[in-house]
Amino acid sequence: MAQQGRVKVSDTVGTYLTGYAKDIAQQVNIHNLLSxxxxxxxxxxxxxxxxxxxxxxxxxxxQ
Structure with a gap:
């Protein structure tokens, strides 16, 4: 998806995902999750x- 330009690994998880605490959603980026x-x-x-x-x-x- 990153190669297609649909997701930037530098974007925060809150850009694409819900359910995370606000401080995590605004600080942790996709690269951090993947690495x-x-x-x-x-x-x-x-x-x-x-x-x-x-x-x-x-x-x-x-579960």
């Missing part, structure tokens, strides 16, 4: 879990 430098934590990765579809992955991480 893991946003300071936000995510769920621990379960390396033993095997997913069989994208839908299963989505449902698991939406």
């Amino acid at each position: 893991g430098t946003s300071g936000l934590s995510g769920p621990d990765v379960d390396v033993q879990r095997i997913f069989y579809s994208r839908q299963e992955v989505r449902e698991y991480y939406e």
